[in-house]
Amino acid sequence: MARLVWYFDFISPFSYLQYAGYPELFRRLDVEMRPVLFAGLLNHWGQKGPAEISEKRKQTYRFVAWQARKLGVPLRFPPGHPFNPVHVLRLAVALGATREVVGTIYDFIWKEGRSVADEWAELCARLKVSDSNALIGIPDVKEQLRKNGEEAIAAGVFGVPTFVVDGEKFWGVDATGMLFDYLADPQLFNSPEMRRIDALPIAAERRRQ
Numbered sequence: 213m214a215r216l217v218w219y220f221d222f223i224s225p226f227s228y229l230q231y232a233g234y235p236e237l238f239r240r241l242d243v244e245m246r247p248v249l250f251a252g253l254l255n256h257w258g259q260k261g262p263a264e265i266s267e268k269r270k271q272t273y274r275f276v277a278w279q280a281r282k283l284g285v286p287l288r289f290p291p292g293h294p295f296n297p298v299h300v301l302r303l304a305v306a307l308g309a310t311r312e313v314v315g316t317i318y319d320f321i322w323k324e325g326r327s328v329a330d331e332w333a334e335l336c337a338r339l340k341v342s343d344s345n346a347l348i349g350i351p352d353v354k355e356q357l358r359k360n361g362e363e364a365i366a367a368g369v370f371g372v373p374t375f376v377v378d379g380e381k382f383w384g385v386d387a388t389g390m391l392f393d394y395l396a397d398p399q400l401f402n403s404p405e406m407r408r409i410d411a412l413p414i415a416a417e418r419r420r421q
Contacts, residue, residue, distance in 0.1 A: 215242050215244070215377065216240065216242055216243045216244070216375050216376070216377045217243075217244045217246055217367075217375070217376045217377070218238075218243055218244065218245050218246065218373060218374075218375050219246050219248050219360070219364045219369050219372055219373065219374045219375075219376070220245065220246070220247060220248070220314075220372050220373045220374075221247065221248055221249060221250035221297055221301065221372045222247075222297045222300050222301060222304070222317055222318065222321055222328075223250055223293075223294055223295060223297040224250060224372045224373060225273075225276040225287070225289070225293075225322060226276065226372070226373060226384060226385045227318075227372050227373040227385075228285075228287075228318045228321070228322040229276065229279055229280060229283060229285055229287075229385045230373045230384075230385040230388060231314065231315070231318055231373075232283075232285045232286075232318065232322075232323070233283035233284075233285045233385065233388075234388055237388070237391075237392075238311055239311075245309045245310075245311070245314055246309070246360045246363070246364065247301045247304045247305055247309055247357060247360060248301075248357070248360045248361045248364050248369075248372065249297070249298065249301060249357065249361055250297075250371070250372050252361045252365075253361065253364065253365065253369060253370055253371060253372070256365050257370045259370070259371075261294065263293060263294045264294075273289065273293075276289075277289075279385070286323050287322060287323065288322070288323065288324060288325030289322075289325055290321050290322070290325050290326060290327055290328075291325065291327050291330075292327065295327070295328065295329060296329070297328070298357075299328065299332070299344075299348055300317060300321075300328045300335070301357055302347075302348035302353050302354060302357055303317075303336075303339070303341070303344060303347065303348050304317060305353050305356050305357050305360070306347045306348060306350065306353045307339060307341070313339060316335075316338055316339055317335065317339075320334075320335050320338065332344070367379075367381070368381055369381060369383075370383070371383050371384065373385065375387075375391050377391070377394070377395070378398065380394060380401065382394070
């Protein structure tokens with residue numbers, strides 16, 4: 213059985229859509245869930261997030277709402293987005309990033325549309341956490357979140373959600389079907405055309421001002 217590592221951030225509605233839209237994928241015993249700070253990936257690769265470009269932000273949010281309907285996933289955006297996900301990421305790390313923990317947090321933010329900043333106490337109560345500030349302040353917890361990000365970057369992960377299996381990356385909820393096909397046939401990327409485009413030369417580069 214293949215080992216699948218799922219890199220995600222609670223700030224990402226696409227991570228929620230993949231988690232909620234494909235429950236059979238996350239019931240697999242070989243899936244490891246790794247919370248990462250999306251902003252750290254963006255900083256490393258020199259990218260902007262879709263919510264940081266005004267026109268792309270509107271289009272992205274509409275696409276998320278449309279895709280949720282197509283997948284049959286209940287969705288309500290939180291009161292403000294993007295938000296700071298660091299505390300909730302650390303909380304997930306501290307609690308072992310289990311399916312129950314991750315699902316509870318996703319439901320709170322993206323199913324019910326709640327604010328992790330304004331309703332932190334309510335979220336912690338659901339997770340049966342009494343001293344959340346002490347828990348997320350543990351140095352090992354902070355270090356583990358940082359290591360998750362470093363491991364993701366070392367694996368070539370540039371966005372969330374991303375599954376990594378056998379060194380292959382499957383970025384975005386749109387790539388879930390491709391992931392399923394790869395799991396059914398690991399030779400998927402060994403066709404002549406796949407190998408050709410992997411080594412395709414760059415014909416021109418955009419000039420930077």
